[in-house]
Amino acid sequence: MTLTTALLFCVVALAAIATPGPTVLLALSNGSRHGVRRALPGMLGAVLSDFVLVGAVALGLGALLAASEFWFSMLKWVGAAYLAWLGLRMLRSRGGFELPEADAAFTANAGESRRIFFKSFLVAVTNPKGYLFCSALMPQFIDPTAAQAPQYLVIGLLFAGLDMLVMLGYAFVGARAVRLLTQSATRWIDRTCGAMLLALAGSLAFYRRGST
Numbered sequence: 104m105t106l107t108t109a110l111l112f113c114v115v116a117l118a119a120i121a122t123p124g125p126t127v128l129l130a131l132s133n134g135s136r137h138g139v140r141r142a143l144p145g146m147l148g149a150v151l152s153d154f155v156l157v158g159a160v161a162l163g164l165g166a167l168l169a170a171s172e173f174w175f176s177m178l179k180w181v182g183a184a185y186l187a188w189l190g191l192r193m194l195r196s197r198g199g200f201e202l203p204e205a206d207a208a209f210t211a212n213a214g215e216s217r218r219i220f221f222k223s224f225l226v227a228v229t230n231p232k233g234y235l236f237c238s239a240l241m242p243q244f245i246d247p248t249a250a251q252a253p254q255y256l257v258i259g260l261l262f263a264g265l266d267m268l269v270m271l272g273y274a275f276v277g278a279r280a281v282r283l284l285t286q287s288a289t290r291w292i293d294r295t296c297g298a299m300l301l302a303l304a305g306s307l308a309f310y311r312r313g314s315t
Contacts, residue, residue: 104246104254109261112244116262119236120269125186125226126152127273128296133219134274142274144220149270150263152227157259160237161251178231183308185229189222190300 120127126149133142227233245254 104244104249104257108244108246109257112241112258113261113265115240117265117269119240120262120266123299125189125230125300126223126266127270128299129189129223129226130270131273131277132296134277135280136277137219138278139271139274141216142219142278144216145223146267146270146274148220148222148224149227150267152224152233153263153266154259155228156233156237157241157255157262159234160241161255164234175231178229178234180308181229183304185225186300186304189226190297190304192297194294194297194301 126145129145130142130149133145241255241258244258245251
């Protein structure tokens with residue numbers, strides 16, 4: 104993979120990642136509720152899912168979803184149901200910003216960190232649109248005459264790095280919004296993100312493979 108190809112991939116991928124989707128909405132909500140530092144587990148969960156997506160594309164699993172109505176529908180309905188469940192929970196949020204002031208408090212809340220991590224991870228890996236999108240995008244930047252595994256590794260690192268930067272930005276915006284406005288802003292950020300997650304769940308429920 105040449106430097107020009109890598110830079111072009113970064114531009115295209117950044118445009119797609121920066122568009123508000125489930126994981127960046129969770130980063131925004133987690134940032135407003137917990138602060139940027141304690142929102143990091145969710146971002147790491149999303150980054151891990153990025154490597155799963157890239158690995159799936161490299162192994163041809165994205166093509167399998169594109170060809171199999173059964174597996175596509177299974178993943179689609181699981182993802183839509185999970186997004187809807189998260190959206191409803193966030194709509195019922197009472198807000199409440201938690202200041203991460205002490206390392207001891209952060210360590211004591213390891214269970215919450217794991218929950219945030221797996222929430223973001225599951226949101227991403229149960230979304231068939233991610234597999235189909237990556238299957239359509241990433242092979243275009245792969246040189247078929249060269250070894251493919253190193254190229255997919257580079258693409259995975261670039262994609263995950265860009266995703267992390269974008270989520271950090273969303274989490275920072277959420278955290279700053281709460282501090283600059285009022286404590287009740289957390290509740291409205293959660294409810295807004297919850298409504299958007301419900302909308303995304305609805306769009307995923309009606310999503311068809313041919314619309315990729």
